[in-house]
Every structure is written in C-alpha cells, then in structure tokens.
Amino acid sequence: MAIYMKIVTLKDIAEQLNISVTTVSKALKDYPDVSKKTKLQVRELAKTLNYKPNAFAVNLRTRESKTIGLIIPVIVHHFFSNVIKGIISQAEKKGYLVIILQSDESYELEKKQVELLLSQRVDGVIISLANGTAKYDHLNEIIAQDKPLVMFDKIAKIVKCSKIIIDDRKAAYTATKHLIDIGCKRIAHFRGALLPQNSIDRFLGYKKALLDNNLPYDPSLVYICECGDMSFEEGKKNAKQLLKDHDDVDGIFINTDLVAIGAMTEFQQMGVKIPEDISIVGFSNWFMSSVISPGLTTINQPGFEMGKAAFKQLFKEIKARKKGKSLEPKTIVLETDLITRASTKNTIS
Amino acid sequence: MAIYMKIVTLKDIAEQLNISVTTVSKALKDYPDVSKKTKLQVRELAKTLNYKPNAFAVNLRTRESKTIGLIIPVIVHHFFSNVIKGIISQAEKKGYLVIILQSDESYELEKKQVELLLSQRVDGVIISLANGTAKYDHLNEIIAQDKPLVMFDKIAKIVKCSKIIIDDRKAAYTATKHLIDIGCKRIAHFRGALLPQNSIDRFLGYKKALLDNNLPYDPSLVYICECGDMSFEEGKKNAKQLLKDHDDVDGIFINTDLVAIGAMTEFQQMGVKIPEDISIVGFSNWFMSSVISPGLTTINQPGFEMGKAAFKQLFKEIKARKKGKSLEPKTIVLETDLITRASTKNTIS
DNA sequence: TTATTAACCGAAAACGTTTTCGAAAATAAC
DNA sequence: GTTATTTTCGAAAACGTTTTCGGTTAATAA
Structure with a gap:
C-alpha cells in the first residue's frame, strides 16, 4: 500500500x-x-x-461544479454551526460539496470571498451577511452571473434573491411581551450592531411591544453591542453600565444569548438577583442557556432547519437554471418560539 | 446590474x-x-x-486545486468549530479553500467522504477520525496517491502521516492528580468510546495517576459514554447510574466537558453538592464551562491552535511535494493546561 | 441472396487554461 | 547594409472529460 x-x-x-x-x-x-x-x-x-x-475535467466540460459556497460571519457560534450542519447534511444528500468561508464580520473580507467563490465557479452561494456589510455589489455580481444566491438570518432586503429568515420583529415582540406579562414595568434592551436587519427588527419588535402595552419607550434604556467575538464581555460591560445608569430596570430583552449570559454573570457578581430583581430574556436558544443557572428564557432560533431550508431553496434554483428556467426569489420565514426558563419569573400571579 | x-x-x-x-x-x-x-x-x-x-481549467492544467478537504466527526462542538476556524484562517492566508465534511462518527460515511475528496483532487486532507473508524484503507489510499494527510485529535497511530495532538495521557494524569491533590480518595472516570486513541489515552492517564498515588484502580468506577450528539444526556445517565452503584465516590474525571455538564446537572437535581460531595473535572474547556455555576474545572484543549498547526503542516507537505520532495511525517504535540474552577475544591488545606 | 435495420464503436471537438518552442519584428552591433 | 541579438508574439499541445455524429459490423427482414 x-x-x-x-x-x-x-x-x-x-x-x-x-x-x-x-x-x-x-x-x-x-x-x-x-x-x-x-x-x-x-x-x-x-x-x-x-x-x-477527475472532477476538474468533468466540471470544465459540464460547466457545473457540484460545489456551493457558504459565507458566514463566525463559525464558533451555536446558531451558525447548526446552520452549517443543516446545509452540509442536505448538500450531502444531493451530492454537493460545501466550501465554507468566514467573513469575520468584515465587508472587505466578505467581498473578497465572494470573488473567490465566483472564480471557483461554485453552483450557488449561501450567505449570512457580515455586520459591516452595507454595499451589495458583490452580491449583485453573483446574481448578474445568473448564479443562485440564498441569504439567511442576516440579510439585506434590497438584494433580489431568496431568503431564509425568522420573523425577528415578531419574535422580539413575543419576548418583550413575555416580560410585560410577568409584570416588568421598566424594560431595557441590549441590541445588536446598527446595521444588520435582524438587529433592527428585534429592536422594533421590542419597541412596539412596549408601546402596544402602554409602556413608555425610553431610548436611554437601549444599549448597543457589536455581538462580535467578545459578546460575553459586551454583555458584562453593558450590565455594569446599566446598573450605573438606572436603578429601576426590572427586565431586559437581550439580542443574543451569549450577551445575555455575560450580563447574567455580571449581575450575579454584583449581587443582583435573577429573576427576583431583574428578569432576562435572550435570543437564539444556545445550548448553553439550558444548562446555566438560572436557565435563560429565550427565543428558539432553528439553525439546523434554516440551514436545511437554505440549501433546499438553493438546490431548487440550481435545478431550475439547468432547465433554463429562472425561479422568482422566495422568502421563507421559519417559526420561532419562546422558551421559558428560570431567568424570568412570574411576579404577578 | x-x-x-x-x-x-x-x-x-x-x-x-x-x-x-x-x-x-x-x-x-x-x-x-x-x-x-x-x-x-x-x-x-x-x-x-x-x-x-476559470478554476477548473487552471486546476486541470496545473494539477493543483488550491483546495483542501477537512473531515470531522461533528461540527456543532466547541472544540471542533474552533479547529475549523483555525484551519480556515490559515488556509485563507495561503489562498486555499476548505471543503468541510461531517462524518457523524460513522466509518462508512468517512470512507465515502475520503473518496469524494480524492475525486475532487484536493491538494491535501485534514481529518479527525470518527469513533467508529477501525480500518484505515481509505486513509492509506490518500497516502498512496501521494497526497498530504494530517490527522488531529482523534488519530490512528498506525497510519503513516503527520499528526497534531495533545498529550491526552498526560493531561488526564494532570486532571486526575488534581482530584487526588485536593483530597479525593474514590475517583470515578466517565470515559469516551472504546476505540479512539485519545479516549484510551485519557483512561490510561487516569489509571496511572491512581496507581502512582497508591489509590486502587477499580474498573467498576469507569463508565463509558459514546460522546456522540447526546453527550449531555449521557452525562446525566451515567451520573444517575453512578449514584445507584456507589455511594462513596468523591471525585470524577470526565472525558469531555459536555458530558461533565450533563453529570453536574443531574447531580444538582439529585441534591448532590458540587464540589462538597463530589468534585468534577472535565476535558476540553468549552466556553460554557466558564459560565455555568459552579464553574467546571477542566483541561484546556487548544482547538484553534490545533487547526492552525494542522494546516501549517499540511501546507509544508504540499509545498514539499511540489518540489518533488517528500517530508517525513511529523507528530506535533500541543500543550494543555489545567484550568481550576469551582467544581473542584480543596477540602484539605 | 440482397436490402434494411439495429447494435456497437470511435474520431473529433469542446470546455479554458498554461507552457513550450519557434518565428517574426525590432533593435543593436558591425 | 548586413549580421547578430533582443524583444515580442502566437501556434500548438496538453490536462481529462463529455457528447455529437458518422461509420462499421452484425443481425434481421425482404
């Protein structure tokens, strides 16, 4: 041998x-x-x-690579790694390979990576945008080459392609409403970066839930975190700041679980009791959230299913192209649900 | 546009x-x-x-794909996703793309995936073996094609290729010794599946630490878990069983953090206090372990660095091949260290 | 037996590059 | 003005497939 x-x-x-x-x-x-x-x-x-x-020879001749590209902001992330798993599992069934690139939340890198994938003649691209992405020429280039493009989670509404998302606004509304229902009167929000659509939508859902329920919207209660690699630290930092700024907050809706866990850690160190003093709701349902103490109430974001749906849609479009057809872009909204744990406690009933 | x-x-x-x-x-x-x-x-x-x-044409002509394959057992895993990140970060610097495949701990799948990668004419392969892998023909095929192969973490000593590992035996010894040092007399071990070398080595390290310190080795204190997707549940199950079997255990060295966290959850539900009643040491240093309560003492396993090292080694070998040379396989052992947290408490001093 | 059809095979072009080698054009040297 | 040299270019082959189309043989029908 x-x-x-x-x-x-x-x-x-x-x-x-x-x-x-x-x-x-x-x-x-x-x-x-x-x-x-x-x-x-x-x-x-x-x-x-x-x-x-020889795959090259075959591909050169048949002009299809049986390979797709996947660009995500970060890999070491419960939600995203679940999406990867979902995509790969479906791709495998259809005989497709997946090239994975990490944009590190950088527009520049993302752009370069798109070029790379196009040069590699992938049959399609699945992408979740970097926080920094505000221009979409690179994505339009994919479309201009008549290559299927599917965006998920962090999307740009303006780009004409299929999208797999959750209803962030609704989910955020549900989360905030839950806090209201258990008796919170003064609810803060740790939001994500300014750009990504889902960060905006979650903020809007939060705001709407307040107003719909006759609670005032107070901008000083909204804290921003970039949700990058240092999410946990950002949660701690924001929690510390919140304690300085306000002493009357009794509930927080936090953009993502990791930040929420950072905040909880900080609160616990400062002697603030959860949920007695402050109730907390996160977002994404990281596995971690079920094993910490107290368990974190959160919104379940179905990563694996999103990955599956993203590939399925991409595959449909690839097949359609082969037959010379061109499908209309489709936006698929997956269901989320509120998972109630000990970090929010009904203080009324 | x-x-x-x-x-x-x-x-x-x-x-x-x-x-x-x-x-x-x-x-x-x-x-x-x-x-x-x-x-x-x-x-x-x-x-x-x-x-x-056109990458196909270039590759067909130059006979190099600037693409490598990566096969790992599971993606949604703190350690592995860190490795992926390490590999991709290095690959990017050298202009290489990474095709990621998930073997799901199945030998059959792993074998198929190797075939796929060879058919894709990747320039090299990085792999962490599935638990079920006991035959190595597929790996030898890579070698026979004179393609560089680097194994990491879950390796097979017998295969003649470069390897990036930690000293599992030593790390396990350190972990167990720590339990002994803080006064534990009756130490159990939740080990991984029977096959993978690192699971064996950790067990051996555990055993040696006992014997070196005049503690009897009792096989009935060793529990097996497959460490698949259900690790957390397996931890709970083993913990429950342990409580039934033995009432005198005061310390456990557990093969991996997730299982350890499962066990801790079970113990806490059963009213067993950690670390007062039982001290626990995990393995891998999942991020999670630092935020749960009590924090889990564990062995830090440098995933990102392993990924980097794996690609670097692979790259060296690819370069050597291009020059007609053929490097000797190299085994690189990365350092680990014990991270002490609240799940183990010094009951002596 | 001859005409027709079916069964089987292969030459050649094409996919888009890279690279060798020879030729032409421009310049330099005499 | 001739020769030698340098600069610049392009034809062609090759990488390993796929597919079209025409050709040869064998089998069948007339």
Missing part, C-alpha cells in the same frame, strides 16, 4: 482494454450504445484500478 | 484586443516576454470585463 499509484484516467482503462476513451466514458455512464459485455469489462477494470473521475 | 453577463474568458479578452490567448494569459501572469504596453492593455480590459480565471 505504500507504493504510490499513478492516478488512473479513462485513457488508462481504454488502453488496457484496447478500446476508445469514448466507449469507456459511455460504459461508465451507462449509455445505451455500449454492449453489456464491454460495460462489464470497463466497470470491473475501473473498480480494480480504483478509477475516480 | 440585473443584466446577465456572459462569463468572460481569456479568449474574449484576446479577441477584443486582437491578440492571442497566449499573450493574454502571459500578460496576466506577468511573463517577461510581453511588452509593457500589452500588459497594461490586457490588465485594464480584464478588470473592466471583470475577468476571473
């Missing part, structure tokens, strides 16, 4: 059997104009020689 | 400038035998036409 073997090609098989490359190719692809006998011979030899078609 | 543009090739540029494809190619690659003038013209036009080399 330690002998290096030459990589075998159709030509090698053809020569050994004294037939043409054409026939070998056809035999392996089960063309009708090859005799049963030769087909058998070819297949057998192909197997013993361990023939594997 | 909504106009679909034809994908531009060297030929297109050549025709527009009334020169040959050859010259265009050379101009773009800065060959010395092209005049400054034509170089400028070509480059300008290439830019305005947004030319991107």
Whole structure:
C-alpha cells in the first residue's frame, strides 16, 4: 500500500482494454450504445484500478461544479454551526460539496470571498451577511452571473434573491411581551450592531411591544453591542453600565444569548438577583442557556432547519437554471418560539 | 446590474484586443516576454470585463486545486468549530479553500467522504477520525496517491502521516492528580468510546495517576459514554447510574466537558453538592464551562491552535511535494493546561 | 441472396487554461 | 547594409472529460 499509484484516467482503462476513451466514458455512464459485455469489462477494470473521475475535467466540460459556497460571519457560534450542519447534511444528500468561508464580520473580507467563490465557479452561494456589510455589489455580481444566491438570518432586503429568515420583529415582540406579562414595568434592551436587519427588527419588535402595552419607550434604556467575538464581555460591560445608569430596570430583552449570559454573570457578581430583581430574556436558544443557572428564557432560533431550508431553496434554483428556467426569489420565514426558563419569573400571579 | 453577463474568458479578452490567448494569459501572469504596453492593455480590459480565471481549467492544467478537504466527526462542538476556524484562517492566508465534511462518527460515511475528496483532487486532507473508524484503507489510499494527510485529535497511530495532538495521557494524569491533590480518595472516570486513541489515552492517564498515588484502580468506577450528539444526556445517565452503584465516590474525571455538564446537572437535581460531595473535572474547556455555576474545572484543549498547526503542516507537505520532495511525517504535540474552577475544591488545606 | 435495420464503436471537438518552442519584428552591433 | 541579438508574439499541445455524429459490423427482414 505504500507504493504510490499513478492516478488512473479513462485513457488508462481504454488502453488496457484496447478500446476508445469514448466507449469507456459511455460504459461508465451507462449509455445505451455500449454492449453489456464491454460495460462489464470497463466497470470491473475501473473498480480494480480504483478509477475516480477527475472532477476538474468533468466540471470544465459540464460547466457545473457540484460545489456551493457558504459565507458566514463566525463559525464558533451555536446558531451558525447548526446552520452549517443543516446545509452540509442536505448538500450531502444531493451530492454537493460545501466550501465554507468566514467573513469575520468584515465587508472587505466578505467581498473578497465572494470573488473567490465566483472564480471557483461554485453552483450557488449561501450567505449570512457580515455586520459591516452595507454595499451589495458583490452580491449583485453573483446574481448578474445568473448564479443562485440564498441569504439567511442576516440579510439585506434590497438584494433580489431568496431568503431564509425568522420573523425577528415578531419574535422580539413575543419576548418583550413575555416580560410585560410577568409584570416588568421598566424594560431595557441590549441590541445588536446598527446595521444588520435582524438587529433592527428585534429592536422594533421590542419597541412596539412596549408601546402596544402602554409602556413608555425610553431610548436611554437601549444599549448597543457589536455581538462580535467578545459578546460575553459586551454583555458584562453593558450590565455594569446599566446598573450605573438606572436603578429601576426590572427586565431586559437581550439580542443574543451569549450577551445575555455575560450580563447574567455580571449581575450575579454584583449581587443582583435573577429573576427576583431583574428578569432576562435572550435570543437564539444556545445550548448553553439550558444548562446555566438560572436557565435563560429565550427565543428558539432553528439553525439546523434554516440551514436545511437554505440549501433546499438553493438546490431548487440550481435545478431550475439547468432547465433554463429562472425561479422568482422566495422568502421563507421559519417559526420561532419562546422558551421559558428560570431567568424570568412570574411576579404577578 | 440585473443584466446577465456572459462569463468572460481569456479568449474574449484576446479577441477584443486582437491578440492571442497566449499573450493574454502571459500578460496576466506577468511573463517577461510581453511588452509593457500589452500588459497594461490586457490588465485594464480584464478588470473592466471583470475577468476571473476559470478554476477548473487552471486546476486541470496545473494539477493543483488550491483546495483542501477537512473531515470531522461533528461540527456543532466547541472544540471542533474552533479547529475549523483555525484551519480556515490559515488556509485563507495561503489562498486555499476548505471543503468541510461531517462524518457523524460513522466509518462508512468517512470512507465515502475520503473518496469524494480524492475525486475532487484536493491538494491535501485534514481529518479527525470518527469513533467508529477501525480500518484505515481509505486513509492509506490518500497516502498512496501521494497526497498530504494530517490527522488531529482523534488519530490512528498506525497510519503513516503527520499528526497534531495533545498529550491526552498526560493531561488526564494532570486532571486526575488534581482530584487526588485536593483530597479525593474514590475517583470515578466517565470515559469516551472504546476505540479512539485519545479516549484510551485519557483512561490510561487516569489509571496511572491512581496507581502512582497508591489509590486502587477499580474498573467498576469507569463508565463509558459514546460522546456522540447526546453527550449531555449521557452525562446525566451515567451520573444517575453512578449514584445507584456507589455511594462513596468523591471525585470524577470526565472525558469531555459536555458530558461533565450533563453529570453536574443531574447531580444538582439529585441534591448532590458540587464540589462538597463530589468534585468534577472535565476535558476540553468549552466556553460554557466558564459560565455555568459552579464553574467546571477542566483541561484546556487548544482547538484553534490545533487547526492552525494542522494546516501549517499540511501546507509544508504540499509545498514539499511540489518540489518533488517528500517530508517525513511529523507528530506535533500541543500543550494543555489545567484550568481550576469551582467544581473542584480543596477540602484539605 | 440482397436490402434494411439495429447494435456497437470511435474520431473529433469542446470546455479554458498554461507552457513550450519557434518565428517574426525590432533593435543593436558591425 | 548586413549580421547578430533582443524583444515580442502566437501556434500548438496538453490536462481529462463529455457528447455529437458518422461509420462499421452484425443481425434481421425482404
């Protein structure tokens, strides 16, 4: 086994059997104009020689790569790694490979990576935008090349492509309403960065829930965190600041679980009791949130399902392109639900 | 921008400038035998036409794909997603793309995925073995094709390739010794599946630490968990069983953090106090372990660094191959350290 | 037996590059 | 003005497939 073997090609098989490359190719692809006998011979030899078609040659000829590109802001993240898993699991079923790139929340990198993927002639792209992305030329380039593009979670409404999202506004509304329902009167919000649509929508849902329930909206109760690599620290920082600024806050709706957990840690260190003093609701339902103490009430964001849906949609569009059709972009909204745990406690009933 | 543009090739540029494809190619690659003038013209036009080399054609011609394959058992896992991040970050610097496959701890899948990657003509493969993998023909096939192969974390010693590991035995010894040092007399072990080398090594480290310190090794104190998707549940299950079997255990060294957290959750529900009644040490240092309460003492396993090291080694070997050389396989052992938190408390001093 | 059809095979072009090698054009040397 | 040299270019082959189309042989029908 330690002998290096030459990589075998159709030509090698053809020569050994004294037939043409054409026939070998056809035999392996089960063309009708090859005799049963030769087909058998070819297949057998192909197997013993361990023939594997050269993907480049195939792709060059057929102009499809059976490969898709995936760009996400961060990999080490419960939600995103679940999405990856969902995408890969579906891709595998359809015989597609996935090239994964991490934009690190940087527009520049994201742009470069799109170029790379286009150069690689991937059959389609799935992307969740970086926080810093405000221009969309790179995405429009994908569309201009008539390549399917699917965005998920962090999307840009303006780009004309399919999108897999949750109803962030509604989910945030539900989360905030939950705080109101259990008796919170003064509810703060730790929001995400300014740009991404879902961060905006969650903020709007929060605001609407307040106003719908006759609670005043107070901008000084809204804290921003970039939700980058340092999310946990940002949660702590914001919590500390909140304690300085306000002593009457009894509930916080926080943009993402990791930040929420940072905040909880800080509160606990400062002697603030959760949920007795402050109730907290997170977002995303990281696994972690179920095992900390107290458990974190949060919105379940179905990462695995989003990944699956994203690939399925991409695949549909790839198939349509092959038939010369072009599907209308579709926006799929997945359901979320509130998961109630000990970080919010009904102080009324 | 909504106009679909034809994908531009060297030929297109050549025709527009009334020169040959050859010259265009050379101009773009800065060959010395092209005049400054034509170089400028070509480059300008290439830019305005947004030319991107067809990776297939390039790869077919140059026989290198600038792509590597990565196979890991699970993606949604703090350690592994950190490794991915480490690999991708390095690969990006060197202009390599990473195709990620998830073996789901299945040998069959892993084997298929290796075939796929070989068919894709990746320039190298990085792999962490599935628990179920006991045969290595598929790996030897990579080697036989003279393609660099680097294994990390879950390795097979017998396969002749570079490896990036930690000293599992030593780390486990350190973890167990810590329990002994703080006064534990009856120490259990939740070990991983039977096959993977690191699961074996951790067990051996545990055992050696006991014997070196005059504590009896009792096989009935060793519990097995598969450490698959249900790790948390397995931890709970084992904890429950342990309470039934033994009432004198005062410390546990657990194969991986997630299982440890499951066990801790179960213990807390059963009213067993940590660390007063039982001290617990985990393995891997999941982020989670720092935010739960009590914090989990654990062994830090440098995932990001392992990923970086794995790619660096692979890259070295790819470069060597290009020069016709063939490096000797190298085994790199990264340092681990014990992170002491509240789940183990010194009951002596 | 001959004409017709079906079964089987292969030559060749194409996909888009890279690279070798020889030729032409421009310049330099004499 | 001729020769030698340098600069610049392009034809062609190659990478390994797929697919079209025409050709040859064998089988069938007339």
